[in-house]
Amino acid sequence: MGRLSRIGVAIDSDLLRKFDALIHRRGYTNRSEAFRDLIRSELIGETAQSPESPVVATLTLVYDHHVRMLADKLTDLQHEHYPNILSTLHVHLDPDHCLEVLVLKGKAGAVRKIADRLLATKGVKHGRLTITTTGEGL
Amino acid sequence: MGRLSRIGVAIDSDLLRKFDALIHRRGYTNRSEAFRDLIRSELIGETAQSPESPVVATLTLVYDHHVRMLADKLTDLQHEHYPNILSTLHVHLDPDHCLEVLVLKGKAGAVRKIADRLLATKGVKHGRLTITTTGEGL
Amino acid sequence: MGRLSRIGVAIDSDLLRKFDALIHRRGYTNRSEAFRDLIRSELIGETAQSPESPVVATLTLVYDHHVRMLADKLTDLQHEHYPNILSTLHVHLDPDHCLEVLVLKGKAGAVRKIADRLLATKGVKHGRLTITTTGEGL
């Protein structure tokens, strides 16, 4: 964690009431925590835009395992980039479809490139990359 | 404006330093203002998702004015919905292309529908709807 | 416009039926037009990410004109960057609030920087930058 600062923030009372209602709906019990989450989200958004930033990311893929050679291709691609892929989770969605989540670590640019390659593979029906933080300093 | 509340927020010193650097880069001279903007942005994001919310929006369209009847079609469509279209701005981008910005007002669902229709018109090459606030209570 | 190519696309019949229903709901009367719009949207998304790309953009601002000196500040800021600001549109939303839309042109990085400065100005309550195309080649 590290040292805590206490700062004062001036907010129009109306706006504050609306914010309190919003964070209550989302399940926050603590207003400072909501502010910190907003800040971290802005910082991570900025980090993710710079290709050289170290990031952690998750890539969600949904694919049809009946597509010929697909599982092999996805495995090959992943092994090509094994230093950037920390781990994967697999769920059998239905008789045809698999969901796979990869946890990636590396520079934002490299991570995006690996994700693009996997998403472009024939048989992968949908996917999204979520860039998050390595945790450091947040 | 209305009455101002002063609240205290506890933030890890590291996180606060990073936030201060971020908002400095963006040109903020006042930390409270940055917090208020984050809050308003969350609130407007939530409002925009509910089709019944009253919103103001801007629709940006880029189109090729050489496409036969396009200008007429866009004008007709806009007149069909004139109570929701406050005003428009037109810029001649180059010999072929026009940019048009419409300011819309109404329920979020209705505004989205009008935007979809205009964006789907043949000859409209790109466009985006930006939902913002009516100003009230923010 | 330029020369037209006709290409063949293979799509699962189920997926095609769902796509046809989607574009019908959005008001398309022509499937090729819907495909072209999807393509252009991807291309513009990629362009917008590179700071050196020439772009056109619209910036939507909502502000409270009662805030002291705000109109002057916004005007000053805009004049500082007048070569990048093609035009603006102003709407009086209610007794307190103004909506202003700026049409910007320049490199994506420069345009974002101008937008950040304007959005960070005290009294500007909400805003969004929409990056679109200069029209060229799309």
Added chain:
Amino acid sequence: MGRLSRIGVAIDSDLLRKFDALIHRRGYTNRSEAFRDLIRSELIGETAQSPESPVVATLTLVYDHHVRMLADKLTDLQHEHYPNILSTLHVHLDPDHCLEVLVLKGKAGAVRKIADRLLATKGVKHGRLTITTTGEGL
């Protein structure tokens, strides 16, 4: 899979050349596959907006495991909603931080609500919900 339809699409030659370059950069070897991915992405985007749609989703959380009782709270919350949580993956990022990915299944509205609760928990530093498809019909 199911039956395949072959359709013709008319595209300006310039636009097509740019699209081909884009999908080549992303690693596609097949233009139809790129079109199908664009279509599926639009359809899933629409599905995700309707709270009643059945979806699969992944929730990425980064948290500080030193925060008192956090692991217990996250586990309790997850068990409260166990029918919607198919599986989770855990990665130890550094001495302080954990990354956890949850695979969720259910109606979009319910899934969002669970995600909001987990994201709002004190000690969870960042997170994102990615809504994807159950696979059915895509």
